[in-house]
Amino acid sequence: MEKEKPKNFIYEIIDEDIRTNKWGGRVHTRFPPEPNGYLHIGHAKSICLNYGIARDYNGKFNLRFDDTNPEKEETEYVESIIEDVKWLGADFEDRIFYASDYFEQMYKYAVELIKKGKAYVCDLSAEEIRKTRGTLTEPGIESPYRNRTVEENLDLFERMRKGEFPTGSKTLRAKIDMASPNLNLRDPVMYRILHAEHHRQGNKWCIYPTYDWAHGLEDSIEGITHSICTLEFENHRPLYDWFLDELGIYHPQQIEFARLNLSYTVMSKRRLLQLVKDGYVDGWDDPRMPTISGLRRHGFTPESLWNFAELVGVAKRDAMTDIALLEFAIRDDLNKRARRVMAVLDPIKVVITNYEGEEELEAINNPEDSSAGTRKIKFTKELFIERADFMEEPPKGFKRLIPGGEVRLRYAYIIKCDEVVKDGNGNIVELRCSYDPDTKSGSGKSNKKVKGTIHWVSAKYAFNAEVRLYDRLFTVEDPASKENWLDYINPQSLNIIENAYIEPSLKDSKPGDIFQFERQGYFCVDSKYSTPQKLVFNRTVTLKDGWAKKKGE
RNA sequence: UGCCCCGUGGUGUAAUGGGAACACGCUUGACUCUGGAUCAAGAAUUCAAGGUUCGAAUCCUUGCGGGGCAGCCA
Numbered sequence: 110m111e112k113e114k115p116k117n118f119i120y121e122i123i124d125e126d127i128r129t130n131k132w133g134g135r136v137h138t139r140f141p142p143e144p145n146g147y148l149h150i151g152h153a154k155s156i157c158l159n160y161g162i163a164r165d166y167n168g169k170f171n172l173r174f175d176d177t178n179p180e181k182e183e184t185e186y187v188e189s190i191i192e193d194v195k196w197l198g199a200d201f202e203d204r205i206f207y208a209s210d211y212f213e214q215m216y217k218y219a220v221e222l223i224k225k226g227k228a229y230v231c232d233l234s235a236e237e238i239r240k241t242r243g244t245l246t247e248p249g250i251e252s253p254y255r256n257r258t259v260e261e262n263l264d265l266f267e268r269m270r271k272g273e274f275p276t277g278s279k280t281l282r283a284k285i286d287m288a289s290p291n292l293n294l295r296d297p298v299m300y301r302i303l304h305a306e307h308h309r310q311g312n313k314w315c316i317y318p319t320y321d322w323a324h325g326l327e328d329s330i331e332g333i334t335h336s337i338c339t340l341e342f343e344n345h346r347p348l349y350d351w352f353l354d355e356l357g358i359y360h361p362q363q364i365e366f367a368r369l370n371l372s373y374t375v376m377s378k379r380r381l382l383q384l385v386k387d388g389y390v391d392g393w394d395d396p397r398m399p400t401i402s403g404l405r406r407h408g409f410t411p412e413s414l415w416n417f418a419e420l421v422g423v424a425k426r427d428a429m430t431d432i433a434l435l436e437f438a439i440r441d442d443l444n445k446r447a448r449r450v451m452a453v454l455d456p457i458k459v460v461i462t463n464y465e466g467e468e469e470l471e472a473i474n475n476p477e478d479s480s481a482g483t484r485k486i487k488f489t490k491e492l493f494i495e496r497a498d499f500m501e502e503p504p505k506g507f508k509r510l511i512p513g514g515e516v517r518l519r520y521a522y523i524i525k526c527d528e529v530v531k532d533g534n535g536n537i538v539e540l541r542c543s544y545d546p547d548t549k550s551g552s553g554k555s556n557k558k559v560k561g562t563i564h565w566v567s568a569k570y571a572f573n574a575e576v577r578l579y580d581r582l583f584t585v586e587d588p589a590s591k592e593n594w595l596d597y598i599n600p601q602s603l604n605i606i607e608n609a610y611i612e613p614s615l616k617d618s619k620p621g622d623i624f625q626f627e628r629q630g631y632f633c634v635d636s637k638y639s640t641p642q643k644l645v646f647n648r649t650v651t652l653k654d655g656w657a658k659k660k661g662e
Numbered sequence: 663u664g665c666c667c668c669g670u671g672g673u674g675u676a677a678u679g680g681g682a683a684c685a686c687g688c689u690u691g692a693c694u695c696u697g698g699a700u701c702a703a704g705a706a707u708u709c710a711a712g713g714u715u716c717g718a719a720u721c722c723u724u725g726c727g728g729g730g731c732a733g734c735c736a
Contacts, residue, residue, distance in 0.1 A: 115675080115677090121678090143735085291666075292665085343731090344667085345731090476699075654697070655697050655698090
């Protein structure tokens with residue numbers, strides 16, 4: 110029952126809470142996104158944390174939309190978020206909630222606070238509130254409306270709700286302490302007037318609660334035990350506690366952890382939105398995006414993301430996780446499940462001069478999984494091999510085909526390069542080779558050894574497909590730290606190969622199918638552009654390449 | 663500069679007053695019909711100074727460094 114994995118500080122807090130019976134043994138977490146953008150891998154970390162806790166402690170997990178700002182929120186985002194959370198496998202059962210459904214209750218709570226003399230209607234403009242808030246080192250100035258009577262506040266607040274005042278003309282503020290060293294406690298705004306249509310409430314409301322006021326109430330109403338959020342809300346916790354304590358209602362515990370930062374990408378919704386809106390990428394689900402939908406289209410699996418979240422861990426210090434860890438997580442997963450196939454991306458024709466006819470050879474589908482079985486591949490006189498697998502003047506250590514040299518064709522024969530055919534410009538157009546009939550794969554007739562094995566496809570049977578090679582979106586580790594971050598977009602982040610040659614067994618592949626193109630990487634059939642007539646493959650991640658590394662020295 | 667949080671190999675995390683460990687990455691080797699996978703080995707770590715203690719990554723003090731906060735965003 111006990112997990113062997115090391116526990117992060119949040120698990121330790123929960124263990125302690127269970128030991129002291131703080132919540133009657135209950136554990137109830139939630140994931141509270143604002144529907145103003147698509148979810149990204151940082152959210153995935155949070156989802157895995159929150160759902161993982163509920164799962165590990167036999168607790169519950171809610172999905173709740175924190176939709177308190179009608180100006181930024183859209184139904185499209187709600188739908189994408191639900192899809193992404195489900196895809197990740199975080200099971201919220203029937204508990205999908207909306208903060209906007211609690212507006213009436215929140216209003217009542219606000220009236221209570223007014224009656225207690227703990228909240229007041231303020232006529233200061235946004236500009237005036239800012240000016241009277243003070244600074245980091247100086248206290249603020251109390252609003253001239255701070256001491257209105259309870260009756261007047263009640264009347265004004267009701268009329269705010271009725272729509273008697275224009276947008277921005279009044280606010281409801283908590284009466285706390287204008288001199289607090291924590292600026293969040295300097296009479297924070299609880300309600301603002303916004304004559305805007307809400308994606309779910311329509312025009313029912315023209316006053317909307319702010320995050321600080323609403324969030325604790327949402328957690329309280331749902332009976333959340335551990336309200337887990339990111340570090341930037343640490344300074345808000347005293348306010349979270351203040352509202353709940355003044356109201357004397359059920360009071361969950363807020364716990365903060367460090368958000369995920371990934372190297373060579375950006376994570377803020379603002380920047381992600383800009384990449385989409387300004388057309389730097391092909392939508393929120395562009396495979397180069399760190400969004401969950403982008404990762405899905407890119408070929409990442411939920412399992413790999415869960416494993417990644419586990420590897421990253423949970424702590425309170427700001428950190429930059431190396432994207433190599435994500436790549437490890439997906440390789441590790443796909444290595445076990447991806448069917449191995451052969452595809453030639455940048456072809457060079459090979460003619461086997463002493464071979465006639467054709468035959469079927471047996472190939473293993475996945476050496477890591479014998480249950481994946483084998484398949485037959487057709488060998489013919491004319492083939493394509495990868496252009497990079499032949500070199501006229503090879504550097505030291507090159508293990509592939511060279512003039513006069515031998516190499517094994519995967520699952521087939523050992524061939525020897527007899528002649529290099531070039532066009533008028535000196536470009537290699539064809540390799541004329543001879544094969545050794547005694548070296549057929551698995552025949553055991555020859556124990557000849559060669560240094561290398563290369564992949565190939567039959568020129569007669571291979572079909573054409575588009576292959577999209579992706580690389581990291583940015584050229585620098587931390588683009589968000591640059592003022593002109595858009596200048597660091599990697600111009601090589603997408604390389605489209607229009608006519609790659611793919612082995613025939615992939616002809617009927619469906620969107621989402623995953624494969625390993627031997628010696629090259631993991632690929633999946635694109636869910637957006639692929640058609641039965643013209644398949645499109647996305648490269649999820651390359652295979653580790655020791656040779657490329659050696660060459661790079 | 664006020665308040666809050668945080669400093670452990672290159673990166674991310676663990677060690678909760680008692681031999682600084684795990685993972686990724688990196689290096690080297692073995693094996694290999696994928697220069698993959700696998701296996702083996704290796705380099706590399708407690709921000710600093712004082713203090714408490716038989717003993718400090720851990721507790722205390724100070725300093726230094728990083729992050730957050732002055733939206734009617736979340």
